[in-house]
Amino acid sequence: MLIGEVARLSGVSSRMLRHYDALGLVRPTGRTAGGYREYSAEDVRRIFHVESLRSLGLSLKQIGRALEDPAFTPAALVSDLIRWTEDRLARERELLERLRAIDATTPTGWQGVLRIVELMRELDSPSAGRRQQAVLARSDDVSASAELLARAVLTEADPHVAGALRWAVARSGGGVAELEAGARSEDVDIRRRAVLAIAGMADAPGADAVLTDALRDADPTVRGHAALALGRRGAAAAVPALVGMVVEGANDVEAAEVLGTLSQDPGRADRITAALIDELAAPTADSATRIRLTQALVELAGTTGLEVLRHLAHDDDHAVARVAAALVGVLEGRSPAARAGAAGRGGHRREGEPGR
Structure with a gap:
């Protein structure tokens, strides 16, 4: 079969078939008298083999090694693929959360987007001091990033940074939906942080309802945060x-x-x-x-x-x-x-x- 017919049957473009040939992945068995590539049935099977491995996320270099190495074991490669895929999905989930956080601020221009991106970058800093400074330095513009700050509260372990974040969230009056979701988390530490943050939001709509639900929490610390806040109210x-x-x-x-x-x-x-x-x-x-x-x-x-x-x-x-x-x-x-x-x-x- 000539390259055009192979492309039609396999769904692989002629350009990609030529690329496979140049890399040595799938070389046509023969040539016609006019010099055109001529593929055998075995060549076509190899093309489908390459495409199957590509669908798993392998690079062309990895595919070439897999096809040519007699000692190659699929199990090791599959394990690596699982790990790489998990890492990629984690990065994509993180990107999705970042995009949602930016979208929640309803920025009106690129300057607003850049401010939120910069705050996100600083909140991810390994330095607790830098994270705290990032919150305090934006004390005049907390309403624009309330949801982002609320999410940061749920994961912040440093008590000083956590205190600054709770103050900023309470001042913004927003982020209740994110904290409410945190109050239902299976992770007890996240529930504690969420309820403690909501406890400082006396005027936020829905805050008292979340605290009332928290009175039934299995964790005594969560119940305590909720009881003190509701009792003071x-x-x-x-x-x-x-x-x-x-x-x-x-x-x-x-x-x-x-x-x-x-x-x-x-x-x-x-x-x-x-x-x-x-x-x-x-x-x-x-x-x-x-x-x-x-x-x-x-x-x-x-x-x-x-x-x-x-x-x-x-x-x-x-x-x-x-x-x-x-x-x-x-x-x-x-x-x-x-x-x-x-x-x-x-x-x-x-x-x-x-x-x-």
Whole structure:
């Protein structure tokens, strides 16, 4: 068969067939009297063999080595192809993410595109200081790159850079969709970073919904970030998780303070006190846990906590009783009645002889 017919049957252009011939990949068996290339059936089979290997991603040089080396083993080549393909796909996924990040900023000109590309390059720097500086240096233009910064939050391990990124994302008011996706990640570290970032976005639409979902997370750190943020915003749904933090000893001081703020609502105060009392009475509560719960009662508004502490001052656990008695003294010293009594006693001594 002449080259034109082979090209028609194989789907390989005449130009590529000549290239194969020049490289020695597929040389036609013969020539016509006029000097035209003439391919045998075996030559055509070899062309299809070359095309099959090309479809796997092999270069023409690799194909030539595979066809000519008697010791060639396909298994090793296939393993290499898998590795190369995985690397290529990773690079293409990274490129796709970069393009999406640029598209999300809706740039109006090439200068905007170049600024985003430069920020992406700096955020990929191995230097934590350079990454942090990249965020802070663009503090006046964070809204244009909120989605990009939100994605960076999810992967940033350095605490200082992560703090700068959370600040920038909160300031932008955007990136909630990216953080919400991170809050559903199977990677617990990504979920922690996502929820912590959303916790700082008090006014962002949808942020509270994400935090409420995070209260049911299997990870206590994720639940803690969500509970503290929601509690500071006055959400009663955070109460069980906050009480759980006191029980577990995870940021228990912060959790107790937030419970105290929530208890300023009389309806919530009874609920919070009841939850703390239930945990104090739990058969699984050890002395350390009961002491933390006792200390949390100090933060509660009103007199309910004081009444419980007076009762605990006679607790069978002497450590709990001592802590409760000391806290009763502190709270009674703070009360208006106690201060008025102290002032009266002090005034009486000034009118008469000093008491000894």
